[in-house]
Amino acid sequence: MSDQCVDAFLHEAVNFNPLLYMEAGPETAVEYSVFDTLWKIDPSGQYVPNLAERIPTVGNGGISSDGLDWTIQLRRDVRWHDGKPFTARDVLFTLRVLMNPAIPVRSRNGQTNVEALSALDEHTVRIRLSRPFAAYMVALERTSIIPEHLLAMEPDLTRAPFNSRPIGTGPFRFQEHIAGDYIAFLPNLDYHGGKPAIGRLIQKYIPDQQTLFAQLQTGAVTVLDGKGIPADLYERSRTDGRFNVVLAPAPYVEFLYFNLGRPQFADKQVRHAIHYAVDRTAWVDQLYYGLPEATLSYLPTSHWAYNHMLKAPPFDLDKARQLLDAAGWLIQSDGVRAKGDVRLTFTCSTAAGEKSREEAQLLLQQNLRDIGMEMAIHNMPGAVVYGDYTTNSEFDMVLVGWDPMFYPDPDYSERVASHLIPAKTGRGANYSQFSHPEVDQLCREGLATLDQEERRRIYWRIQEILLEELPFIPIFSYRSALGVSKQLKNFVPNPYTPCNSWNNAQWRMS
Numbered sequence: 125m126s127d128q129c130v131d132a133f134l135h136e137a138v139n140f141n142p143l144l145y146m147e148a149g150p151e152t153a154v155e156y157s158v159f160d161t162l163w164k165i166d167p168s169g170q171y172v173p174n175l176a177e178r179i180p181t182v183g184n185g186g187i188s189s190d191g192l193d194w195t196i197q198l199r200r201d202v203r204w205h206d207g208k209p210f211t212a213r214d215v216l217f218t219l220r221v222l223m224n225p226a227i228p229v230r231s232r233n234g235q236t237n238v239e240a241l242s243a244l245d246e247h248t249v250r251i252r253l254s255r256p257f258a259a260y261m262v263a264l265e266r267t268s269i270i271p272e273h274l275l276a277m278e279p280d281l282t283r284a285p286f287n288s289r290p291i292g293t294g295p296f297r298f299q300e301h302i303a304g305d306y307i308a309f310l311p312n313l314d315y316h317g318g319k320p321a322i323g324r325l326i327q328k329y330i331p332d333q334q335t336l337f338a339q340l341q342t343g344a345v346t347v348l349d350g351k352g353i354p355a356d357l358y359e360r361s362r363t364d365g366r367f368n369v370v371l372a373p374a375p376y377v378e379f380l381y382f383n384l385g386r387p388q389f390a391d392k393q394v395r396h397a398i399h400y401a402v403d404r405t406a407w408v409d410q411l412y413y414g415l416p417e418a419t420l421s422y423l424p425t426s427h428w429a430y431n432h433m434l435k436a437p438p439f440d441l442d443k444a445r446q447l448l449d450a451a452g453w454l455i456q457s458d459g460v461r462a463k464g465d466v467r468l469t470f471t472c473s474t475a476a477g478e479k480s481r482e483e484a485q486l487l488l489q490q491n492l493r494d495i496g497m498e499m500a501i502h503n504m505p506g507a508v509v510y511g512d513y514t515t516n517s518e519f520d521m522v523l524v525g526w527d528p529m530f531y532p533d534p535d536y537s538e539r540v541a542s543h544l545i546p547a548k549t550g551r552g553a554n555y556s557q558f559s560h561p562e563v564d565q566l567c568r569e570g571l572a573t574l575d576q577e578e579r580r581r582i583y584w585r586i587q588e589i590l591l592e593e594l595p596f597i598p599i600f601s602y603r604s605a606l607g608v609s610k611q612l613k614n615f616v617p618n619p620y621t622p623c624n625s626w627n628n629a630q631w632r633m634s
Contacts (some may be wrong), residue, residue: 127323127633129612131625132336132345134477135506136329137307140298141287142268143221143229149350152623153327157309158205159268159292162196162215164626167618169532171261174317175199175210175269175293191574194251194260195244202316204271205291205298212243217272219251227281228550231529231538234263234571258571258579259533266530269293295320295629305329321632331477331505340367340607346633347612349624351525352604355412355480367607371415372617372624374602375527377422380472380488381596383517385547385557387466393451394468395594399437400444401491408600411480411487416600421587422528422536424601429534429580431587444495453496461496469498470520473513475506481523514555517547522555525602527622529553534583537567540590558595 137150142159145151162176171179177197180186186195202210221227222235237260240252253260271291278284290298295317296309307327311320328345330336333354339345340353341364353361353369361369380402382389389395404418419425420434437443453461453468461468472488474481485501492499499521504513513519529538538544542559544552563586570582590596606624608615614630 127321128326129322129324129346129628129631129633130326130328130344131347131349131628132328132330132339133350134331134333134336135350135475135510136304136331137327138507138511139287140290141270141281141284143218143227143270144282144287145230149623150327150329152621153349153625154290154307155268156294156621156623156625157296157325157327157628158290158294158298159270160202160294161266161268162198162264165262165265165532165618165620167616167620169620171265173199175202175215191256192253194249194253196249196251198247198249199316200247202293203314204273204293205312206271206274208271208273210269210293211246212249213246213272214269215249216241216243217276218267218269221270221275221281222267225551228546231266231553232551234260234530237571256572256574258574259530259535262530262533296322296325299324315629317629320629322628325628333477333479337361337607340609343609345607346609347615347624348607350604351478351602352606355415355605358413358415358605361605361607367609370606370608370615370617372604372606373424373619374604374617375424375531375620375622376525376602377419377424377527378416378523378525378599378602379422379596380599381519381522381524381556382594383519383521383556384559384595385517386470386520388468388470388520391451391453391463392593393447394453395597396437397444397447397495398492398497399594399597400440400447401488401495402597402599403439403487403491404436404599405439406487407484411483412600415605416603419598419601420591421598422526422539422590423534423583423587427532427534428576429583431584433584434587434591441491441494448496455496459493459496460498467498468496469500471500471502472521472523473502473504473509473519474523475509476503485523515546515553517545517555517557519555526553531622532620534579535567535571536583536586537571540586540595541567556595558593560589560593563589 133150135150137154139145140154142155160175163171163174237253237257239254242250295315297312299308299310301307309325340348408418423430453463456462489499528536538553545554545557566582566586611633613632618626
């Protein structure tokens with residue numbers, strides 16, 4: 125099919141409900157194809173109306189001067205893929221699902237600050253916040269609306285058939301899912317943003333980077349998406365005339381995440397010793413060919429709230445050994461350190477098939493062996509790693525790439541606040557099980573003020589604490605080299621979105 129587009133990922137999308145999935149890139153791509161938010165964010169960082177008629181501001185009366193009352197006018201020409209009209213009831217239903225503590229959504233998206241919801245008419249929503257919430261514009265930009273008429277009577281939203289056969293208002297309609305292979309979408313001919321030019325959109329699952337790259341070369345794949353071209357093939361790809369190479373900054377940071385519920389990682393000195401064993405320069409320059417940028421924070425260094433006073437520990441195995449010796453972790457007869465009955469043996473997991481990550485694991489494994497730790501590599505398909513294994517904190521250590529939930533807002537509450545540990549509370553994304561009273565308080569303060577300089581001070585302090593406490597080790601912020609067929613037009617990377625499908629309604633095949 126000449127107007128078919130194949131968007132290929134290393135990982136497979138599993139849950140298609142935008143309120144429930146684990147935030148892996150392929151599931152975000154499904155979300156962007158099938159669903160809509162009230163507004164989008166474009167590559168310049170500007171908000172663009174989508175389901176809303178306009179962006180609410182204090183100036184146009186959409187937001188009250190104290191930031192508490194939000195009035196949102198909705199478009200009147202939007203229909204769900206089953207033909208039913210989109211109304212204010214759908215927005216209220218979506219927000220109430222997010223506010224319901226009994227439903228294990230991936231993020232409350234700031235909705236815990238909502239005091240009251242009402243529909244002034246079929247196309248006007250009023251939201252009353254209990255306190256100012258600086259990230260609420262971003263929160264709504266990240267919230268896809270789901271259909272009240274299809275889901276209101278579901279006894280258990282987590283088991284709804286909708287989660288595997290979604291119906292939205294977005295530019296593409298779900299057609300079929302062949303597990304382990306692909307998801308197919310057809311254009312929504314009645315899309316309020318204009319009929320998509322792609323005749324059939326295929327979201328392809330290819331779990332091996334080398335195979336994915338080969339299919340890009342042959343033309344079987346239109347977009348090599350997600351993490352992009354394998355770093356070791358980047359130089360060769362630049363001279364391959366069969367496709368374009370598009371450099372795409374992304375809001376993701378690569379992390380080593382510790383499970384602080386494990387006795388091996390309960391001692392902060394162990395985490396710091398591992399940090400000294402991380403050769404960040406080799407990781408970035410040798411394994412990723414200098415494409416990403418090293419960072420010491422959950423934010424990229426270009427972000428306005430990045431703390432430029434953070435100091436990177438040097439790669440120093442002797443210093444790592446000294447820390448462990450001083451903390452009482454002593455070498456045993458087999459070369460592995462122990463303290464009491466706790467041995468420094470653990471697993472490190474990531475999604476199988478990502479060559480650069482697997483090479484990074486081998487590099488780290490050797491460095492840790494040299495300081496008396498035994499790290500076993502336990503990789504699995506992405507659908508497994510990013511499922512209960514991570515959300516229930518069943519891992520020891522994982523190598524992952526995540527974004528701040530409200531990016532470009534610097535809030536990181538979802539991943540570090542102690543009340544958002546899903547293994548304990550069933551909500552949030554604090555998978556490391558980190559708990560720190562000062563960080564909890566700072567997270568609250570950061571969201572309660574709209575003053576950017578005050579927020580900068582708050583988030584600088586949060587970053588200082590995180591680098592000292594080390595619930596995770598940031599490695600680099602992403603800049604992927606995406607492979608894009610020369611036939612695909614209007615492919616525009618967006619540094620503010622976790623997936624490059626944000627404008628696939630405008631894609632077309634020449």
